[in-house]
Amino acid sequence: MEQAVRQGRSNGQQAAEEPAEKLFAFTTRSRLKGPWFFPHMLIATMRVRRQLKRTGDVVGWASIIAGPTEFWTISVWHSRHDMQEFMRSGAHDDIMWFFSKWLQSFWLMRWRPGPEELGQWKGHTLGRPDPAYATDGPKPEALEKALEHLPQLRSAMSDDGAVTYDSTPYARRRRAEVRGAGGGVVHIATSPARTAEAYRALRRLATEASHDPDYLKGVVGVSRPGQLYLLTVWRDRAGTRRLLRSPQVRKLTERYPGAWANEWLPENEFGHWDGLRLRRTRSRYSIQMPKAALDLDRGATPDDEVAGAGPTPLEGASLQYAPEREPSQG
Numbered sequence: 001m002e003q004a005v006r007q008g009r010s011n012g013q014q015a016a017e018e019p020a021e022k023l024f025a026f027t028t029r030s031r032l033k034g035p036w037f038f039p040h041m042l043i044a045t046m047r048v049r050r051q052l053k054r055t056g057d058v059v060g061w062a063s064i065i066a067g068p069t070e071f072w073t074i075s076v077w078h079s080r081h082d083m084q085e086f087m088r089s090g091a092h093d094d095i096m097w098f099f100s101k102w103l104q105s106f107w108l109m110r111w112r113p114g115p116e117e118l119g120q121w122k123g124h125t126l127g128r129p130d131p132a133y134a135t136d137g138p139k140p141e142a143l144e145k146a147l148e149h150l151p152q153l154r155s156a157m158s159d160d161g162a163v164t165y166d167s168t169p170y171a172r173r174r175r176a177e178v179r180g181a182g183g184g185v186v187h188i189a190t191s192p193a194r195t196a197e198a199y200r201a202l203r204r205l206a207t208e209a210s211h212d213p214d215y216l217k218g219v220v221g222v223s224r225p226g227q228l229y230l231l232t233v234w235r236d237r238a239g240t241r242r243l244l245r246s247p248q249v250r251k252l253t254e255r256y257p258g259a260w261a262n263e264w265l266p267e268n269e270f271g272h273w274d275g276l277r278l279r280r281t282r283s284r285y286s287i288q289m290p291k292a293a294l295d296l297d298r299g300a301t302p303d304d305e306v307a308g309a310g311p312t313p314l315e316g317a318s319l320q321y322a323p324e325r326e327p328s329q330g
Helices: 001-017 035-054 080-087 090-096 141-146 151-155 167-180 193-207 237-244 247-256 291-297 313-318
Strands: 024-032 057-066 070-077 105-118 182-189 215-224 227-234 260-271
Touching: 024 035, 024 080, 035 057, 035 070, 035 090, 057 227, 070 080, 070 215, 070 227, 105 182, 105 237, 167 260, 182 193, 182 237, 182 247, 193 215, 193 227, 193 247, 227 237, 237 247, 237 260
Parallel strands: none
Antiparallel strands: 024 070, 024 105, 057 070, 057 215, 105 260, 182 227, 182 260, 215 227
16 A cells, blocks of 8 residues: 555545646536436437547546436546537437436536546546746736737737637636635446445445535446546645545555545536535635525525534544644635
8 A cells, every 4th residue: 555655645645746738527417307218328328428439638537337217427637628429429429318307417517637546547647837927917918908808818828928718717717716626536437346335335435525514425336347436526626635545545546456535626617416516615605596496496405514523533543644634726
């Protein structure tokens, strides 16, 4: 395990010290209206798998089944454009037309892989430095004068005069809605005979994590025999790091040497995860919602934090192994 931890820390140091290409991670979660749609969704999933195998633009991917009515997809891409082109073509585009008939809810999140990483995912190191987004600061005087009568163009321009998707008001607003939150992915690759054992191990890890006050949601699923995933979503990215640095994850990597874990930083959210909208958990960006809309989410929103609560079992144990906690973004 010490070797795995050293490798994970070296991955993070490499991400922080060496320039690396940008990577974009996407998660989609589909909740079916009932188990009778499972065969349809399974066939659709197999078609999408074949399409992903044929594309050379994807870094890695996994389609995951978490239950008779719950399907997930995790994919990592070199650019947003590659992902959008994939969604608008082939089997994926065909299947999207059936979603309104099959699905009770749909949740999509775009992430950027963060620097905290243990191991490698399918031979890839995904850890990257915290994204350096373009800022909307003062511009050169001549440029300010030229843009005086073009307010929309000016608002989409960074302080260096470049216009990119990241610098647009829309992208900045969507990032602000989820800024400071975090996600964590844990992957176990083992022999098919140990699938049930590994599944129980990830379920125990998810149960431990759920006692943390920053924990919001988590799911364990199987991609194929011997390939299992845990995805967690956190109110604060510090919670993700407590998980990845915890003794529970240390023991998991000792038991399954090929395990991989990475923190993901949210950029853009669409839809909801059984009532959870990460953009609403960031209190500074909360908005007044009509009572009728709130009634739809009643009973499905995350529990409030316990005032004055001490360290959780996960956090308390992790302090024995973790370096000094880093401040969260937000």
